[in-house]
Amino acid sequence: MESSSPAIRVQDLCFSWPSGVQVLKSCSLDVPKGEFWMLLGTNGSGKSTLLRLLAGLLKSHSGEIHTQGRVGFVFQNPDHQLVMPTVGADVAFGLVEDQLPWIEVKQRVEDALAAVKLLELQRRPIYALSGGQKQRIAIAGALARHCEILLLDEPTALLDPDSQNDLVIEVQRLVKTRGITALWVTHRLDELDYSDGAFLLENGVVVGQGNPEPLKQRLMKKGLTSSPL
Template identity: 50%
Template structure:
C-alpha cells in the first residue's frame, strides 16, 4: 500500500507503516442480507495495531467487529479503503470444533505444515515448540476428543504458531468456554505475544473483564472504530456509554 501517512497511538511515538502489523484505513464492506439486499457493515473503519502487541476490539453486537476480522483474514472482500496486514496471518474461529479436526493435538498442529514439505525432524520440533508456548507441551499425543474447549483453542493457536504466523486474528475465543478455560486461553495468547518476537494478536471480544490482558484496544460502533487507546481509556469510554444508556431509560 503506497502512502506516507503516519499513526500516533497513546503513549507511543509516531508510527511508520513498518511499525504496524495491521493497517486499516477507511475500509467499507457490504454483505447480502436474508432478503438479498446489500447491507453496508463497515462504513469507513480505520484501525492501526503495532507489531508485537495484543489488541482487543470491542463493540455492541452487529457493529462490524467480526466482519472486520474476516476482511483482515481475506475471508471477506472489502469494497473500499485500504487494508494491510503482516503475513502470514491466521484466523482462529470462535468454535474450536470448527478448526481442530485431527485425532491428536500434535497431529492437528502438524496438519498445516504438510504443504510446506518440511523435514520430519523440523515438523516435530515446530509442533512441540508451539505446544509448549501455549502451555500444552504435555498434550502432544492426547486425543482431541478428551480436550476441553479452551485446550482446543490453544491447540488451534499452536497450529498458527507452527506455521510462523505473524498475526493472530482471534474471533471471540472465550464465548463457549468456562471461566477456567477463558483465563487459560487469554494467558496463552498473552504468552505468545510476549515470547514470540514480532507476533501480533487482534482479539475480538465483548467481555470487559478481558481488557486488562491487552496492550491496546479499540471500540467499534455502527461499522466504524470510534475510539482506540490503552485498555483503561477504552473501559472508561464504555462506562460512559453505559451510563448514558441507563439515563435514557
C-alpha cells in the same frame, strides 16, 4: 503508537453483505507490531466481519488491508477448525502446504505445543480435550506455521470463567515472549486489563482507540459490563 510500520493497517475499509446491509463504513485502524490489542463493539458493529476480512476469509468492496507477516485465525468455536483426530496431527496439518521435511514438521509441532504448554498432550485425541485446551491447540497451529499475527474472534465465549482467564493470560504471554501481534475480539470488559490497547467499533466505524481504560469506562457507563457487546 510506534512510529514504525504497524503489523496491521486498515484504511477506509468498506464491506456490505449481498442483501445490501453495510457492515463496515470507511473503517481504519493500525495495530502496532508486537502488541496485544482488542476490538470492542455491540452486536452488529462489524467486529467479526473485520477480523474475517483481515484473515482473507471475506473480500472487501473497497479500502486497503496491509499485514506484515503470516496471519493465523482462531475461531470462537475451536471445533470449527480442529480437523484431525489427535493434537499433534492437527497442529501438523496446517504445515502440509509448506511441504517441509518431516523432521522440521516434527520440531515445529513440538515447539508450538510447548509454547502453549500442551506438549504432553501431543498424542491426545481432540475429542478428549477441554474447550480451553482446544483453543490453545488452535493457537499452536498458528505458531507452528510461524504466524506473526494472531486474529482471535471471541476465543473465550464458549469457555468457563477459569479457562477464559487462563487463555487471555496465555495469549498476552505469547505476544510478549515471542514478539507476535494479536488482535482479539471480545465482549468481556475484564479482558481489556491484559491488552496494550483497544478499538471501539460502532456501526462499522472506529469511534475510539488507544488506552483501553477510557474505552472500558465508556462502555460501563452504557451499562455494558460483562454482557455481550
